[in-house]
Amino acid sequence: MYRYDEFDAAFVRQRVKQFRGQVERRLAGELSEDEFKPLRLMNGLYLQLHAYMLRVAVPYGTLSSRQMLKLASIARDYDRGYGHFTTRQNIQYNWPQLQDVPDILDELAEVEMHAIQTSGNCIRNVTADHFAGAAADEIEDPRIYAEIIRQWSSLHPEFSFLPRKFKIAITGAPNDRAAVRFHDIGLQVRRNEAGEVGFEVIVGGGLGRTPVIGTTIRKFLPKQHLLSYLEAILRVYNQLGRRDNLYKARIKILVQQTGAETFKDLVEDEWQQIKDGALDLPAEEIERIEAYFAPPAFETLEANQPAFEARRFEDRDFARWVRSNVTAHKAPGYACVTISLKPEGEAPGDASAEQMEVVADLAERLSCDEIRVTHEQNLVLPHVKLTDLAEVWETLAANGLGTPNVGLVSDMIACPGLDYCNLANARSIPVAQRISQRFSDLKKQHEIGDLKIKISGCINACGHHHVGHIGILGVDKKGEEFYQITLGGSADENAAVGKILGPAFSYDDVVDAIESIVDTYLELRGDGERFNDTYARVGAAPFKEKLYAAA
Amino acid sequence: MSKKNDKLKIVTANRLREGDVVYLTDTGTWSGHLNQSRATRDAEELEAMLAEADEAVAAREIVAPYEMEVVEVDGILQPLSTREIIRAAGPTVRADYRGNENQRSRAA
Numbered sequence: 001m002y003r004y005d006e007f008d009a010a011f012v013r014q015r016v017k018q019f020r021g022q023v024e025r026r027l028a029g030e031l032s033e034d035e036f037k038p039l040r041l042m043n044g045l046y047l048q049l050h051a052y053m054l055r056v057a058v059p060y061g062t063l064s065s066r067q068m069l070k071l072a073s074i075a076r077d078y079d080r081g082y083g084h085f086t087t088r089q090n091i092q093y094n095w096p097q098l099q100d101v102p103d104i105l106d107e108l109a110e111v112e113m114h115a116i117q118t119s120g121n122c123i124r125n126v127t128a129d130h131f132a133g134a135a136a137d138e139i140e141d142p143r144i145y146a147e148i149i150r151q152w153s154s155l156h157p158e159f160s161f162l163p164r165k166f167k168i169a170i171t172g173a174p175n176d177r178a179a180v181r182f183h184d185i186g187l188q189v190r191r192n193e194a195g196e197v198g199f200e201v202i203v204g205g206g207l208g209r210t211p212v213i214g215t216t217i218r219k220f221l222p223k224q225h226l227l228s229y230l231e232a233i234l235r236v237y238n239q240l241g242r243r244d245n246l247y248k249a250r251i252k253i254l255v256q257q258t259g260a261e262t263f264k265d266l267v268e269d270e271w272q273q274i275k276d277g278a279l280d281l282p283a284e285e286i287e288r289i290e291a292y293f294a295p296p297a298f299e300t301l302e303a304n305q306p307a308f309e310a311r312r313f314e315d316r317d318f319a320r321w322v323r324s325n326v327t328a329h330k331a332p333g334y335a336c337v338t339i340s341l342k343p344e345g346e347a348p349g350d351a352s353a354e355q356m357e358v359v360a361d362l363a364e365r366l367s368c369d370e371i372r373v374t375h376e377q378n379l380v381l382p383h384v385k386l387t388d389l390a391e392v393w394e395t396l397a398a399n400g401l402g403t404p405n406v407g408l409v410s411d412m413i414a415c416p417g418l419d420y421c422n423l424a425n426a427r428s429i430p431v432a433q434r435i436s437q438r439f440s441d442l443k444k445q446h447e448i449g450d451l452k453i454k455i456s457g458c459i460n461a462c463g464h465h466h467v468g469h470i471g472i473l474g475v476d477k478k479g480e481e482f483y484q485i486t487l488g489g490s491a492d493e494n495a496a497v498g499k500i501l502g503p504a505f506s507y508d509d510v511v512d513a514i515e516s517i518v519d520t521y522l523e524l525r526g527d528g529e530r531f532n533d534t535y536a537r538v539g540a541a542p543f544k545e546k547l548y549a550a551a
Numbered sequence: 552m553s554k555k556n557d558k559l560k561i562v563t564a565n566r567l568r569e570g571d572v573v574y575l576t577d578t579g580t581w582s583g584h585l586n587q588s589r590a591t592r593d594a595e596e597l598e599a600m601l602a603e604a605d606e607a608v609a610a611r612e613i614v615a616p617y618e619m620e621v622v623e624v625d626g627i628l629q630p631l632s633t634r635e636i637i638r639a640a641g642p643t644v645r646a647d648y649r650g651n652e653n654q655r656s657r658a659a
């Protein structure tokens with residue numbers, strides 16, 4: 001796995017030292033809050049509803065056991081014993097004290113972690129497919145390029161003060177697990193007809209107030225041009241992006257206003273100037289980074305493991321968990337395990353210090369020392385032998401981590417909402433908890449099948465509601481919490497933005513409404529139809545009829 | 552006579568060092584208990600309270616002060632908005648995570 005080189009380590013140490021000085025000066029009165037606020041935001045520290053909140057980056061979602069143990073001990077020593085994994089492959093601590101934050105950052109630096117570029121109008125932490133380096137359907141490991149982008153963008157002087165924050169996601173497989181069509185720039189690894197590997201480049205996607213599906217501006221970009229092409233996009237954006245209006249400052253608005261074709265031409269013109277220059281990526285450089293992500297030494301195993309098959313045959317609970325939480329691995333005899341952080345009635349994405357330690361231990365012993373954080377707020381053990389799956393499952397289940405619901409109704413994304421967030425209109429987490437309780441019958445959840453429900457507590461859309469098959473948006477109606485429902489969204493390769501179904505529901509009624517929608521789907525669905533297929537076929541009317549007839 | 556302000560208001564902020572939610576009390580201290588707040592319907596008094604808060608900001612005791620509306624029920628002050636109810640009582644999502652500065656699980 002990638003290890004910091006010496007430059008990075010020294011740089012992170014220096015940043016912590018600098019921030020320690022800034023905190024001291026703030027507490028001594030030498031810096032006012034107005035002066036201090038941008039400095040703390042640059043280090044991932046927010047002031048939220050109840051307390052400070054620290055956002056720590058997990059670059060491309062990859063963690064070692066040692067790093068996970070550190071996240072656990074920070075949760076225990078400096079926070080209230082838990083952390084919250086987010087859709088941006090970050091972990092957020094909800095209760096750190098300002099006076100402790102420099103110590104926390106020092107501890108993180110010990111394990112090569114930091115909170116840099118988790119906020120501010122810079123290029124944020126690059127996200128990648130959580131099965132990177134493991135998935136059976138992968139063309140190339142996207143983390144190699146995520147890391148190359150990180151090294152280039154980290155503190156790039158030209159791009160530290162962009163019109164707005166800038167998010168890049170990259171996936172190495174045709175099945176998009178990184179929502180690349182909903183980022184400022186999305187990169188999808190592609191193979192061209194000649195068999196060469198490069199990128200499809202997608203720009204101007206995003207959620208928030210104005211959800212937009214990104215546009216492909218280049219179907220195939222040879223690898224060596226990655227950075228010059230990105231730089232060209234960023235330059236055009238930096239020159240033309242609006243700085244006068246916060247809501248119009250994202251690249252998606254620029255692409256809409258100039259038109260995708262014109263935008264593409266501007267980028268290509270700029271690119272012609274810098275192409276084949278200093279930003280060209282030589283094959284050796286790619287190989288150097290690739291070496292950091294060299295796959296673990298997988299054993300040569302049979303693809304078929306009788307002991308595993310037998311257990312699956314005998315033990316229904318195990319079989320159910322395998323069905324929803326285990327995914328195909330590229331190495332025979334191995335599998336990717338998704339650990340659900342959505343047990344019934346709990347806050348999606350929360351993990352206690354003890355749970356983090358359990359995961360760290362399993363990863364060290366049984367997953368080549370690797371853990372991933374997914375953008376759906378779950379964790380992954382990417383390299384587990386089929387013969388170890390039963391032990392992994394038993395240990396997870398004994399620690400509240402064995403819920404067999406990945407991709408199902410109760411595997412919801414929920415933003416922190418009004419329980420933690422200063423900007424919220426309404427609560428998200430308790431709505432998610434109540435939905436998971438309503439669908440507590442796991443057998444039924446498996447019958448319903450793949451269904452993504454996502455909820456945000458305000459229009460900033462941190463909970464990705466626009467791209468939920470069923471999306472829920474918290475709104476404020478005269479001081480009361482209400483919830484607007486959208487149907488038909490999707491974040492994967494079939495990207496779509498959900499459409500509003502009708503009038504919003506109260507906090508008390510929203511769970512019934514979701515159940516009614518799911519029931520309508522079950523009544524109408526044809527063979528093998530997923531929610532969005534049925535919705536596309538029958539439209540909103542039958543859902544509305546049932547839902548609003550009762551009222 | 553001073554102007555009447557029909558709404559009952561208090562002043563709240565976060566402690567600078569710890570980040571905890573606090574409320575301005577009658578004695579000019581900052582408390583984690585909303586019910587100990589100094590409450591007023593008087594616009595001038597509210598101005599004076601906000602000025603006091605600014606001094607506490609300058610003294611580096613608190614950050615981000617603002618006024619908020621409360622109601623009095625059976626002699627007990629309660630926040631009006633859902634936001635402030637949650638801010639005063641802690642997240643509604645897990646009982647074991649509730650609490651204020653007096654209940655921090657962490658040994659200071």
Ligand code: HEM
Binds near residue numbers: 165208
């Ligand atoms: C509680 C503290 C948080 C605050 C104050 C906050 C604030 C915001 C704001 C203001 C935006 C909109 C920015 C824009 O449109 O330019 C935003 C977007 C976003 N947030 Fe958060 N957020 C918080 C927590 C989270 C969490 C916990 C997650 C992950 C679960 C998250 C994920 C996102 C994502 C993915 C977007 C991007 C939407 C887009 O593409 O425009 N945020 N956030």
Ligand code: SF4
Binds near residue numbers: 416418425458459462
């Ligand atoms: S969507 Fe709104 S309520 Fe939810 S975390 Fe983002 S800013 Fe807060």
